Amino acid sequence: MKTNAYPASLISAAIVAASMALAGAAHAGTDTIAINEQNxxxxxxxxxxxxxxxxxxxxxxxxxxxxxxxxxxxxxxxxxxxxxxxxxxxxxxxxxxxxxxxxxxxxxxxxxxxxxxxxxxxxxxxxxxxxxxxxxxxxxxxxxxxxxxxxxxxxxxxQLIPDDSFIFGTYEVKPYDYDEVQQWVEKYRAETRDYVLEYTFPSSAADITDLHQWNLENANGWGGASPVANVANKYTNSLFMDGETCYQTTFADPKSRYFTSVTPYDTGRYLMEGVKNVNSHTWQKNQDGSITVSFNCGDDAPNNIDTKGERFSFTMRYYGVSQDVIDGKIAPTRNVVKGS
The missing domain is CATH 2.60.120 (Jelly Rolls)
Known part of the structure; x- marks a missing residue:
């Protein structure tokens, strides 16, 4: 007889989803808007x-x-x-x-x-x-x-930015249950701890092909742009890594039209106290023209970023992204290795 067997991970996810649905139902009749996957x-x-x-x-x-x-x-x-x-x-x-x-x-x-x-x-x-x-x-x-x-x-x-074309003062904060929003944020972020997250940032609702992916992107890095070659930006998050271990990634020059940056974040996706980023305005290239970025490898390591012992991930941003990056030919977040 054929049976339907479901992995424990799916059962667990279903339980979480059900509990959130019940929590949302509990808000019925209140002035706040409950949160679900659709909104x-x-x-x-x-x-x-x-x-x-x-x-x-x-x-x-x-x-x-x-x-x-x-x-x-x-x-x-x-x-x-x-x-x-x-x-x-x-x-x-x-x-x-x-x-x-x-x-x-x-x-x-x-x-x-x-x-x-x-x-x-x-x-x-x-x-x-x-x-x-x-x-x-x-x-x-x-x-x-x-x-x-x-x-x-x-x-x-x-200070040169003019403001005379804007209509200010009419926006009212929407009555979502923001505590519940944060619960969903944490659930979605937990999903992305162990894989590289490539952002697509569809530019309209009609362009969404995977609602779950879209929600993951907003939970981990709200406010990004759709990658358009030589104009807009592309964003990619690495895996999370141990703050006491030396890691390095080496990659060909992305040749962003404006600049490229490598920025570390803590497990909440926030900048870390005393931790700097590296970008193409100042990074040092290898003799062959490639770039190595190091994490927690010591001051003598190329383009070293010290995360002060804190667990971290890093985000690649390409301002005016090249077609090679869009096509996946240059992918620093996928080339991370433990350094010596």
Whole structure:
């Protein structure tokens, strides 16, 4: 007789899902919106809107004029350590559009436009005034100002960003159960501890081909862009690694149009106190033109990052990603080995 046998891992996952469904049902009749697989990414997006609204991004441009805070004081997980952030929460106009300006500066500057579903609908790097369509009532604009010439130059660039095209003050924080959102975040992050996570960041709801994958991406690195060769960015997370062990990854030059960065994060996907990243503005190349990045291998190791004994993963970011990276021909997160 044929029987249906299910692995213990699937049974466990089913129990977790059932318990979350019951928890969601318990919220029925309250003023908060319960969380499920279908609305998780919208709720995680609302959480980030909420966090930045608390910093004033709903009233005017919120300039973060220093590198992001370490640990969970950061308003968004897995923030980069290479640019300064300026964030706007604006209502779209009566045509469903938002207009913004990228001023002429001496540093890298880009604007990413995120809708209320969490989709980075546009990623623009050209100077000038731009008008784009957004398929939600409000838009979240992320300005990134490069620190390649130092923090003071990046801060000066931030101050050139005009705000006269935005409709401020109308966004209201959505009543999701944010404690429950965090429970789902932790569940999804636990899934990704032991494999490399490649981000796809579909630019609209219609582009989602795997809802579970989309939720994993938002739980581990909300606010990314769809990889578009030579324009937008690509992101990849490594496995988690022991903070007391030497690791290295060697790879061909990714040849990002703007720059490439390698940034470590703690197990909560936050930056770590006293831990720096490495990027292509300053990294040292090997004689053959390849790059080796080391972790916890000592000061004499090439491009060494000391995680201070803390368990970590690292994220590759390619600003203006090359086609070779998109095609998987260059994959530093998959080439990690224990060093000597």
């Amino acid at each position: 998780f990414s919208q709720a995680e997006t609302a959480k980030n809107f909420r966090n930045w609204a608390a910093r004033g991004a709903n009233k005017g441009i919120s300039h973060m004029d220093r590198l992001p805070p370490r640990g969970d004081k950061a308003p968004t997980i897995q923030m980069n350590d290479d640019t300064l952030y300026s964030v706007v929460i604006t209502e779209v106009d009566d045509k469903g559009q938002v207009t913004f300006t990228i001023p002429e500066t001496d540093v890298y500057m880009a604007v990413q436009v995120v809708n209320e579903g969490g989709h980075g609908q546009h990623y623009i790097v050209e100077d000038g005034t731009h008008t784009v369509s957004v398929d939600s009532k409000h838009a979240f604009l992320i300005y990134r100002s490069g620190t390649e010439q130092g923090l003071e130059v990046a801060r000066a660039a931030q």
